[in-house]
Amino acid sequence: MNPPLTLAPPPVGTAPGHHCHASDDARQAPPPAVRDGGSVTFRVVLAGAPNVGKSALFNRLTGAYVAVSNYPGTSVEVARGHAQLDGARVEIVDTPGMYSMLPTTEEERVSQRIVLGGAYDVLVHVVDAKNLERMLPLTLQLAETGRPLVVALNMMDEADRLGVRVDHARLAGRLGVEIVPVVAVSGRGLADLGRAIRRARSRPAPPTTVYANGVGHALAALEERLAGVYPVAPAALAALYLQGDPLTAALVHATETDGGAAVRAALAGTQLALPDPSSYRVAYERQRAADRLVEDVVSGVREVRTPVRDALGRLLARPLTGLPVLALVLYFGLYRFVGVFGAGTLVDAIETSLFEHRINPWLEGLFAVVPWELVRTLFVGEYGVLTLGVRYAVAIVLPVVATFFLFFSVLEDSGYFPRLALLVDRAFKRIGLSGRAVIPMVLGFACDTMATMVTRTLETRRERVLATLLLALAIPCSAQLGVIIAVLAAYPAALGVWALSLLGVFFLVGLISARLMPGEPASFHMELPPLRLPRPGNVLMKTYTRVHWYFREVLPLFLLASVLIWAGSWTGVLAVIVAGLEPVVALLGLPAETAEIFLFGFFRRDYGAAGLFDLGQTGVLGMRQLTVAAVTLTLFVPCVAQFLMMIRERGVKTALGMVAFITPFAFGAGWLLNIVLRGAGW
Numbered sequence: 160m161n162p163p164l165t166l167a168p169p170p171v172g173t174a175p176g177h178h179c180h181a182s183d184d185a186r187q188a189p190p191p192a193v194r195d196g197g198s199v200t201f202r203v204v205l206a207g208a209p210n211v212g213k214s215a216l217f218n219r220l221t222g223a224y225v226a227v228s229n230y231p232g233t234s235v236e237v238a239r240g241h242a243q244l245d246g247a248r249v250e251i252v253d254t255p256g257m258y259s260m261l262p263t264t265e266e267e268r269v270s271q272r273i274v275l276g277g278a279y280d281v282l283v284h285v286v287d288a289k290n291l292e293r294m295l296p297l298t299l300q301l302a303e304t305g306r307p308l309v310v311a312l313n314m315m316d317e318a319d320r321l322g323v324r325v326d327h328a329r330l331a332g333r334l335g336v337e338i339v340p341v342v343a344v345s346g347r348g349l350a351d352l353g354r355a356i357r358r359a360r361s362r363p364a365p366p367t368t369v370y371a372n373g374v375g376h377a378l379a380a381l382e383e384r385l386a387g388v389y390p391v392a393p394a395a396l397a398a399l400y401l402q403g404d405p406l407t408a409a410l411v412h413a414t415e416t417d418g419g420a421a422v423r424a425a426l427a428g429t430q431l432a433l434p435d436p437s438s439y440r441v442a443y444e445r446q447r448a449a450d451r452l453v454e455d456v457v458s459g460v461r462e463v464r465t466p467v468r469d470a471l472g473r474l475l476a477r478p479l480t481g482l483p484v485l486a487l488v489l490y491f492g493l494y495r496f497v498g499v500f501g502a503g504t505l506v507d508a509i510e511t512s513l514f515e516h517r518i519n520p521w522l523e524g525l526f527a528v529v530p531w532e533l534v535r536t537l538f539v540g541e542y543g544v545l546t547l548g549v550r551y552a553v554a555i556v557l558p559v560v561a562t563f564f565l566f567f568s569v570l571e572d573s574g575y576f577p578r579l580a581l582l583v584d585r586a587f588k589r590i591g592l593s594g595r596a597v598i599p600m601v602l603g604f605a606c607d608t609m610a611t612m613v614t615r616t617l618e619t620r621r622e623r624v625l626a627t628l629l630l631a632l633a634i635p636c637s638a639q640l641g642v643i644i645a646v647l648a649a650y651p652a653a654l655g656v657w658a659l660s661l662l663g664v665f666f667l668v669g670l671i672s673a674r675l676m677p678g679e680p681a682s683f684h685m686e687l688p689p690l691r692l693p694r695p696g697n698v699l700m701k702t703y704t705r706v707h708w709y710f711r712e713v714l715p716l717f718l719l720a721s722v723l724i725w726a727g728s729w730t731g732v733l734a735v736i737v738a739g740l741e742p743v744v745a746l747l748g749l750p751a752e753t754a755e756i757f758l759f760g761f762f763r764r765d766y767g768a769a770g771l772f773d774l775g776q777t778g779v780l781g782m783r784q785l786t787v788a789a790v791t792l793t794l795f796v797p798c799v800a801q802f803l804m805m806i807r808e809r810g811v812k813t814a815l816g817m818v819a820f821i822t823p824f825a826f827g828a829g830w831l832l833n834i835v836l837r838g839a840g841w
Contacts, residue, residue: 200241200247200248200249200250201247201249201250201279201280201281201360202249202250202252202278202279202280202281203244203249203250203251203252203279203280203281203282203283203356204252204254204273204274204279204281204282204283205217205251205252205253205254205283205285206254206257206270206274206282206283206284206285206297206301207256207257207284207285207286207294207297208256208257208258208286208287208293208294208297209256209258210256210287210577211256211285211286211287211294211313211314212285212287212313212314212343212344213253213254213256213285213313213343214238214253215343215344215697216285216311216313216341216343216349217238217240217251217253218697218700218701218704219343219344219346219349220240220242220244220251220349221240221241221242221251222240222242236615237252237253237254237255237269237273238252238253239251239252239253240253242353243353244352244353244354244356244357245350245353245354245356245357247357249356252273252279254269254270254273254274255267255269255270256270257270257271257297258297259296259297259300259442260274260297260300260301260395260398260399261399261402261404261438261442262404262406263618264618265615265618266616268406271404271406272406274301274304274391275304275390275391275395275396275406275407275410276390277304277306277389277390277391278390279306280307280360281306281307281308281309281356281359281360282301282304282306282307282308282309283308283309283310283311283352283356284297284298284301284308284309284310284311285311285313285343286298286310286311286312286313287313287314288312288313288314288315288317288318288323288325288340289314289317289318289321289323291325291330291453291456291457292446292449292450292453292457295449295452295453296442296445296446296448296449298310298334298449299368299445299448299449300395300398300445302334302335302336302365302366302367302368303367303368303392303394303395303398304391304392304394304395305364305365305367305391305392305394305395306364306391306392307359307360307362307364308336308359308365309336309337309338309339309352309355309356309359310331310334310336310337310338310339311339311341311343311352312325312327312338312339312340312341313341313342313343314342314343315340315341315342315347315348316342316345316347317689322459323457323459324457324458324459325340325456325457326455326456326457326458327339327340327456329455329456330452330453330456333452333456334365334452335363335365335366336359336362336365337355337358337359337362339351339352339355344694344696344697345694364392367392367394368445368448370441370444370445370448371444371447372440372444373432373433373440374433374440374441374444376429376432377401377429377430377432377433377437378394378397378398378401378441379397380425380428380429381397381400381401381422381425381426381429382394382397383425384415384421384422384424384425385397385411385415385422386415386416386421387411387414387415387416388414389410389414396410396411398441400422400426401426401429401430401437401441402437402438402441402442403437403438471690472574472578472689472690475575475578475579475582476578476581476582477582478582481578481579481582482582485579485582488570488575492566492569492570493563493566493601493604494640494644496562496566497559497562497563497566497604500562501558501559501561501562501563505558505562506554506555506558506559509553509554509557509558510550510554510555513554514546514550514553514554518550519539519546519550522538522539522543522545522546523539523540523546525539526538526539533729536725536729537722537725541728542721542724542725542728543721543725544718544721544722544725547721547724548717548718548720548721548722549717549718551717551721552710552714552717552718556606556717557706557710559606559636560606560609560706560710561702561706563602563604563606564701564702564705564706565698565699565702567601567602567705568693568697568698568699568701568702568705569693569698571701572691572693572694572697572698572701573690573691573692573693574689574690574691575690576597576598579594579597579601580593580594580595580597580598581594582594583597586666589666589669589670589673590625590629590665590666590669590670590672590673591621591622591625591669591672591673591676592617592622592625592626592669592673593617593618593622595616595617595618596614596617596622596626598613598616599611599613599614599616599617599626599630600626600629600630600634603630603634603636604634604635604636604640606636607630607631607634607636607797607798607801608798608800608801608804610630610634611627611630611631611801611804611805611808612804612808614626614627614630614808615808619678620678621676621677621678623808623809624676624809624813625669625672625673625676627805627808627809627813627817628668628672628817628820629665629668629669630797630801631796631797631801631802631805631817631818631821632664632665632668632794632821632824632825633661633662633664633665633668633793633794634665635661635793636798639760639767639768639792639793642768642771642772643657643768643771643789643792643793645772646768646771646772646775646785646789647785647786647789650782650785650786652782653782653785653786653789656786656790656832656836657786657789657790657793660790660828660832661790661793661794664794664828668824717800719799719803720798720799720800723799733758736758737754737755737758738754740754740757740758741754743826744757746826746830747787747788747791747826747829747830747833748783748784748787748833748837749780749784749787749788750779750780750784752774752779753771753774753780753784753788755770756768756770756771756774756788756792757791757792757795760792760795760798761795761796761797761798761799761802767792767795768792771785771788771789771792774788782841783833783836783837783841786832786836786841787829787832787833787836788829790828790829790832791825791826791828791829791832794821794824794825794828794829795821795822795825796818796821796822796825797818797821802814802818805817
């Protein structure tokens with residue numbers, strides 16, 4: 160496997176006073192050779208803003224053989240795969256979306272580090288052909304790196320429908336890079352893109368842009384002081400240094416032989432000469448340069464009216480009409496398709512027909528020859544790693560995750576999520592989140608473990624912590640949701656109380672936490688793509704990739720949970736904990752039999768909910784007790800897989816602090832609800 164991409168400290172030691180032009184190759188460290196399976200190939204990095212089809216291009220190029228791993232020192236994941244481009248086997252790296260090389264989110268910081276690290280041979284900027292004037296400032300920044308660059312002019316099919324005509328040959332001449340029109344979702348133009356990428360390796364570095372109104376002079380003054388050897392051309396570093404980027408400043412100060420004293424002195428002089436803050440002035444002049452580039456390049460722009468699609472887009476983002484549509488989407492997509500079909504029909508078929516009747520009996524017979532019961536029960540039996548852990552992952556998790564991600568991919572491909580984010584943004588701002596947080600919240604209804612991973616896409620640590628807490632407290636996973644709905648289906652009033660209780664807790668805890676937790680308020684910016692009919696091939700590819708990614712991350716946690724349950728049963732720890740919970744559940748007006756469902760609900764959410772179902776079916780619990788138990792069980796501590804994911808994402812102290820809050824809060828809410836329902840005559 161290839162080593163992870165890193166921004167290694169560039170070599171230093173150039174002679175003092177050695178000043179060259181920004182594109183001088185002597186000033187840049189060459190990229191390392193990349194080897195795969197003994198054959199030398201080269202590495203291509205895809206960069207671009209969100210919602211420009213970058214991931215669609217990556218998936219189209221690499222197919223199903225993709226590796227996803229955290230970027231070193233972060234929780235941001237970077238996808239890598241291999242492709243055949245014009246006869247050469249190439250490694251493709253898909254960077255997180257970024258609007259600018261001056262980062263504001265963790266994802267943009269990771270993309271910046273990859274680009275500045277220079278550990279690649281060709282850089283491909285994926286742009287939206289319909290919005291060139293907004294895309295080109297990043298193109299100019301990438302050109303300033305001095306590395307081989309190709310522009311993939313994506314979404315040409317949508318540009319054609321809108322009547323947008325792009326003279327890409329003229330624009331390519333002005334930029335000094337090849338520009339290739341493509342349609343990533345259909346594969347159109349990919350052969351031309353592959354040839355352009357191979358040619359780019361031998362093309363001269365693209366020219367850097369000269370900016371007006373003092374910015375060009377300021378950048379030249381800083382670039383003149385950069386005497387060290389860097390992975391990219393000093394022009395890119397000078398621009399970021401002038402804009403106050405801390406990573407670039409640290410790199411420059413560590414590389415320059417004088418510790419960056421000359422660069423700091425030049426910066427002080429240039430900032431005084433600029434009429435505005437340098438970060439604003441550089442961005443403004445870069446946008447002006449981009450606007451000049453697209454003059455007489457983009458033509459035939461006309462307004463193409465799509466009354467039905469435009470009207471639907473507006474309706475989806477307005478509360479009066481968007482909320483009922485959301486309710487319908489959740490009911491038919493989340494409840495009926497994922498909850499009833501995925502978590503019900505498919506799970507029953509796979510678990511009962513395949514595992515209970517065939518696989519588990521075969522495994523138990525296979526391990527029957529093992530004479531040591533301790534070893535035998537570790538693998539098979541009630542808490543065996545194979546009969547419990549693997550069965551849970553394949554028979555219960557796989558159908559739920561697959562159906563949910565199929566549903567999720569359809570919504571994503573249609574352009575619904577940005578409108579849903581706009582719809583809930585105002586309400587979410589009150590609980591310290593932005594509309595962007597709607598994506599992990601919706602994912603939580605499939606699996607809170609997966610949703611906890613996805614919180615890493617939120618912009619600030621404060622948002623990520625708040626979202627993780629609310630997921631752990633008030634969002635039931637699909638398996639738990641389906642069983643509890645089945646438990647309370649006979650009592651519509653009880654089902655309503657359960658839903659309103661969760662909604663109230665979600666916003667109450669969110670409001671209080673947002674006021675107590677320090678940090679900057681959540682900001683919200685998101686591209687609003689047009690509504691589209693989802694493409695089946697694209698939806699299936701996204702679904703497959705996400706399911707594969709999910710199992711690679713979560714399956715080990717399920718196996719670990721099985722080992723913990725097995726160890727607890729052999730040591731007697733489980734029995735002790737159940738006995739300790741009995742007085743607590745008595746305070747909630749529940750019988751002692753319910754103590755066990757809370758304990759096993761920690762290890763397996765659906766197991767605890769299924770125990771509640773059995774108690775309801777046998778008449779042990781009445782309507783009030785079922786309601787109290789369902790609310791308390793849903794609010795109770797997350798399952799062990801989610802808890803371990805919380806530790807991984809947020810750290811041990813934060814995860815333990817959340818559990819220390821959630822446990823008494825859940826039982827306290829159940830105790831209060833029991834009193835209220837008793838008073839109401841339930």
